[in-house]
Amino acid sequence: MIRHVWQSWRSVRPGEALVFIGAALLFSAIDLTSLLELRVGDQLPQVLARHLSLSLVSCTLLMLCWLPAARSSPIHPLRKHRLVAATLLGAVLSMAVIYPLAAALPWPSLCEVYAQTHPNTRCSMFRATAIAGDALWLFMPALMIVGVMEFHTVRRRQEQAAQDLLREHSQLRRHALAAQLAALQAQVDPALLFDALVSVEHAYEQQSPDASARLERLIRHLRVALPRLPRPGTSTPGPQAGATLGGEAELIASYLDLMADLGRTPPTLDCDLGPHAGLPLPPMLLLPLVQHVMQHAEPSRCWLRADPHLTLGFDRPGLAGDDAALAALAALRERLAVLDVRLAAHSEPDRTEFTFTFAP
Template sequence: MKVLRHVLHSWRSLRPSEALVFVSAALLFAAIDLTSLLELHVGDQLPLLLARHLSLPLVSCAVLLLCWLPATRSSPVHPRRRRRLVAATLVGSALAMGVIYPLAAALPWPSLCDIYAQAHGKPRCAAFRMTAVIGDTLWIFMPALMIVGVLEFRGLRRRQEQAAQDLLREHAQLRRHALAARLAALQAQVDPALLFDALVAVEQAYARQDPGASARLERLIRHLRVALPRLRDAGATLGGEAELIASYLDLLRDLNGQPPMFDCELGPRGATPLPPMLLLPLVQRALRLGRPGRCWLKAGAGVTLGFDQDGLCSDDADLASLRERLDVLGARLACTSGHGRTEFTLELALA
């Protein structure tokens, strides 16, 4: 029953391109046989002669296809696959002869052999001779084996190309996963010096009974909750990254720094997935290179992070590292600067 299901499924899986190859080969060999018409005068028997010598190769083609399909649809990695294909071609050739000879005897249409015998006063061609059957079987088997070999080579190359594409896709996915894990680890890291200074500042505020000590402690706790992500998470969201930037700047402000004011306009796109540690490094880089007074984050066609200071587009190691991450993610970073402002635009194409 399993073998029967395989045979039926293989017959239903016939591709038009495969049928076209076999039909073209059958018509080609029929045309080769019909070249003998150049030496004969068939008169009004030409339509019947053409019908006979075109239909019989097509019948042979159909029998070969029915035998070849179950073999070629078997496991492509089976150690005896080639033997199966050769055996299927040989069996198909023999079965084709087993169908062709009775069919040829039953057809009322004349053959080229009959026309030739009639023209030279010879007896009608014998309907069956064992030597002729063996010869005709080999005549079908050899060209059919060549066709099967070409189709098998094409199938092997197609499978190899598909395997190569699968490997490339898997490699790209692994690179993305590795990058996501690395970015998550980066996000989980808190600058020890910054954390120590913040703790000292909170302790000193409580020591001098500063009314804002509790607020400072709450801001520090908030930053730690945001900056220490769940390492099991594969990524972050745009809203989460905005919250991380805001808590980071608040922490700097508590340390008597002068971080820029932060404006955020995300609208309904706050839940948009975003790889971690793409925006905060740009803020940290801007603070190292200059003293912007205002920073803004907007979400539209892309994600725009801007500063009210120009000259922040120059390439350096930090920007090159960020662009490398974005290349792996299939994203792009554009920077425009001038008239006292710099804007970084992330164009993400994430799956």
């Protein structure tokens, strides 16, 4: 209990202290409105110092009583009762301190200034009823201040919870999409697999000297793609599922080799990854573009650069300008937006480049 009180006092924020200082100034201003009707003369600084000091002491005690209740559990069912009780305790404690302090101060009060011109006025108010009345007078505005601060605290907490929920939802969406893309990338096209197997079978039947090489290239492609499948009995990809730039380049290379075995004329792949080969990469970024280009054009050269952005280029213009390309890029951009990846296409008379920009 004592530790909680001490820690709550140490955790006071400048904004909270300013609220109670402002309340003290407001209370002083209310008391000092009587100065407009009195001739204080040279005693004005002393009167101001007296009432301002008493108000500051009173609001400081209110803040010290409020802090332990404010720093208590925000979801406790009795939190509101604690705040009301702390405010009431602060008001009573303030009056208990203010009355002896006021008697000890050498500065005159407004009542004493008024008594100088009205001899029958009595300023001695050390009565239980007076203390109770003043405590109630202080309790009501203090409770309003505490209520407003609690409202802002609850609102700020709700906004923070909403932001955390949105951030968590966004992360879950990214993880779910990454898992879906990894599974999609791991799916070998059945038609492609069937054609590749038929090609290998014909090569062996004809005793072609490159039959074993074709089989090795097919096995290589399957080895590169299949590790992205989830492990049996789990819903997430295995340890090899985390795609890297080097792994995606190897997947593209194996795909192009497979296209050559099927009688297509794939482009030559030029990779310049430098030290970025191990860079983590969301799956299903590069291969869909290569497949799209292979379906709609016959480039003779393809290059992959990673300095400073990731760039996939082809030596054919206009690959991103037709309706099919725009539809494919729009679908890909929609998926990449969840992963905080931006895709830009740029076409020149002798080339088309796709640039990926990753959020920091």
